[in-house]
Amino acid sequence: MNRARTVLEAPDIQRALTRIAHELLEHNKGSANLVLLGIPTRGVALAQRLAERIASVEGTVVPHGSLDVTMYRDDLRRHPVRPLERTNIPETGIDGKVVVLVDDVLFSGRTVRAALDALSDVGRPSVVRLAVLVDRGHRELPIRADHVGKNLPTSLTERVSVRLLEYDGADEIVLSEPGSDAAGVA
Amino acid sequence: MRHLLSAADLTRDEAVHVLDTAEAMAATQQREIKKLPTLRGRTVVNLFFEDSTRTRISFEAAAKRLSADVINFSAKGSSVSKGESLKDTALTLEAMGADAVVVRHHASGAPHRLANSGWINGAVVNAGDGTHEHPTQALLDAFTMRRRLCEGDITGQDLSGRRILIVGDVLHSRVARSNVLLLRTLGAEVTLVSPPTLLPVGTDAWPCSTSYDFDAELPKADAVMMLRVQRERMNASFFPSVREYSRRYGLDGRRVALLPDHAIVMHPGPMNRGLEITADAADSARSTIVEQVANGVSVRMAVLYLLLSGEQPDLQGEVVAP
Numbered sequence: 001m002n003r004a005r006t007v008l009e010a011p012d013i014q015r016a017l018t019r020i021a022h023e024l025l026e027h028n029k030g031s032a033n034l035v036l037l038g039i040p041t042r043g044v045a046l047a048q049r050l051a052e053r054i055a056s057v058e059g060t061v062v063p064h065g066s067l068d069v070t071m072y073r074d075d076l077r078r079h080p081v082r083p084l085e086r087t088n089i090p091e092t093g094i095d096g097k098v099v100v101l102v103d104d105v106l107f108s109g110r111t112v113r114a115a116l117d118a119l120s121d122v123g124r125p126s127v128v129r130l131a132v133l134v135d136r137g138h139r140e141l142p143i144r145a146d147h148v149g150k151n152l153p154t155s156l157t158e159r160v161s162v163r164l165l166e167y168d169g170a171d172e173i174v175l176s177e178p179g180s181d182a183a184g185v186a
Numbered sequence: 187m188r189h190l191l192s193a194a195d196l197t198r199d200e201a202v203h204v205l206d207t208a209e210a211m212a213a214t215q216q217r218e219i220k221k222l223p224t225l226r227g228r229t230v231v232n233l234f235f236e237d238s239t240r241t242r243i244s245f246e247a248a249a250k251r252l253s254a255d256v257i258n259f260s261a262k263g264s265s266v267s268k269g270e271s272l273k274d275t276a277l278t279l280e281a282m283g284a285d286a287v288v289v290r291h292h293a294s295g296a297p298h299r300l301a302n303s304g305w306i307n308g309a310v311v312n313a314g315d316g317t318h319e320h321p322t323q324a325l326l327d328a329f330t331m332r333r334r335l336c337e338g339d340i341t342g343q344d345l346s347g348r349r350i351l352i353v354g355d356v357l358h359s360r361v362a363r364s365n366v367l368l369l370r371t372l373g374a375e376v377t378l379v380s381p382p383t384l385l386p387v388g389t390d391a392w393p394c395s396t397s398y399d400f401d402a403e404l405p406k407a408d409a410v411m412m413l414r415v416q417r418e419r420m421n422a423s424f425f426p427s428v429r430e431y432s433r434r435y436g437l438d439g440r441r442v443a444l445l446p447d448h449a450i451v452m453h454p455g456p457m458n459r460g461l462e463i464t465a466d467a468a469d470s471a472r473s474t475i476v477e478q479v480a481n482g483v484s485v486r487m488a489v490l491y492l493l494l495s496g497e498q499p500d501l502q503g504e505v506v507a508p
Contacts, residue, residue: 068210071224071252071491081187081496083203084210086341121219 004176008150013133013171016149017046020131021053023147028098033126035097036064039115040085042104045166046133050102063090067101067122072114089122099125100147104162106132109143134173136160187492189301189310193321193368198344201371205329206341207488208481215251215484225254228494231284233275234313235261235291240455240479241313241323245288248486254494257282272296276305284308286494294318309493317358317386317419323454324364326485328372330474331409333481334450346373351403352394353379354413354435354462357386358420361454362413366394377403381435383424400435404444411452412437412463428461438464442472450474 008016028034031054038047044066051064068085076082101115112130119128131147136154154160154175161174187200196204214222230249232242242258249256259279261267266275272291279287286309289297294316301310314320328345336343350369356362356378369376376394378385389396397403404410415431425431432438442451451463451473459465468475 071214071222071495076224076495077497079496081492084207084491086210087213117223121222122217 008173010171069114109141193364211487212484358416
């Protein structure tokens with residue numbers, strides 16, 4: 001049984017990221033003070049891609065890095081030990097900056113809550129914004145994204161798998177029912 | 187990982203995973219706010235039957251940086267000095283709800299007894315038992331070596347092909363045994379350099395070579411680890427005089443000059459300056475002795491994280507949701 005279907009193809013993902021990059025610039029009135037922080041694993045590559053797009057539009061290099069939120073999660077005791085990912089804060093720091101958190105899928109909002117906690121231990125940004133490739137709904141916390149690539153209505157049992165060139169060899173977003181062949185959990 | 191009792195229990199992948207986790211912990215310790223909320227609500231008991239400053243403080247700092255509650259228990263001034271047994275002490279700690287017990291004991295095997303007796307439910311970390319093992323010291327030494335000797339992205343790397351000298355009082359050293367076992371697991375070649383009287387019986391079965399000629403080994407070493415001469419444990423005369431020991435097995439400026447340029451000088455502390463190591467060797471630029479102390483906190487944070495952060499198995503080994 002395979003009921004997986006591709007909901008976003010590579011060109012769709014590229015268009016969505018280009019639009020988010022422009023939205024960020026428009027909202028921020030340029031690239032000044034912007035810092036992009038991806039949430040591992042796939043958010044890091046997305047932050048990198050957004051930085052490249054901003055560079056091609058504005059000609060300025062926006063500092064970008066990664067923020068591991070594992071040690072701030074509220075569900076650590078419900079799973080086997082999670083391996084830690086890399087946190088890489090750009091040398092400019094985040095104090096007084098406009099920090100954009102970048103993740104692949106926004107679901108319960110708990111990862112973003114952990115990211116906000118992690119961020120406050122690293123420094124004090126003037127503004128924090130959230131950009132995600134997919135918003136699949138089912139929030140459990142009062143959190144929303146400022147920039148969304150695609151709003152994807154899902155049922156709780158469905159899985160959203162974001163595959164990116166950097167990790168999976170292809171760009172696509174797959175929606176599947178549990179029991180199907182699709183790997184990965186969003 | 188359920189307990190950390192011996193360096194021999196770690197596979198190559200597990201050991202590298204601890205070192206990688208410790209790198210992530212070390213990165214958080216560069217921040218202005220060093221405290222992480224990860225082990226909030228967990229209780230770590232430091233159960234020390236033997237004197238220790240740096241190991242106890244290091245574990246205490248590690249647990250506190252991860253927001254765990256820390257209870258320090260030293261045998262002096264406790265019921266142990268009134269004759270309480272290890273079992274009754276353990277049952278007391280269990281009743282207080284200890285999630286992890288960090289134990290140092292003068293008897294080899296005490297942490298193993300504590301972990302396998304069924305007296306306590308929590309994780310047991312061996313912080314030194316008799317002359318047997320001190321696994322977190324070996325992990326922090328390996329962590330220090332990997333940082334100093336490996337190049338590029340060190341995540342996932344082991345110490346394969348590195349040549350490590352461990353020099354001095356191997357007989358009374360739990361650090362030496364844990365280091366030999368762990369460094370071998372990580373692929374390093376270890377040579378013990380020591381007077382015959384200070385080599386324990388059976389080192390020919392250890393996964394390392396032995397030598398009595400310090401000068402001959404120095405030019406090919408990547409790291410030289412000096413061990414403390416443990417005079418408080420010596421109940422016989424193991425070498426003719428302090429002066430002769432220093433001349434044959436002590437690290438001084440002349441011997442440091444024999445090392446390759448990239449090689450590092452290590453010592454687990456506390457040092458006997460002037461006995462196994464001279465001041466100019468201990469304070470030279472290639473000495474990592476102070477760095478080892480800082481790395482100790484990161485490594486112990488990693489160990490506590492890996493033992494305590496996930497779902498906890500109960501006594502029967504089944505997984506229970508908290």
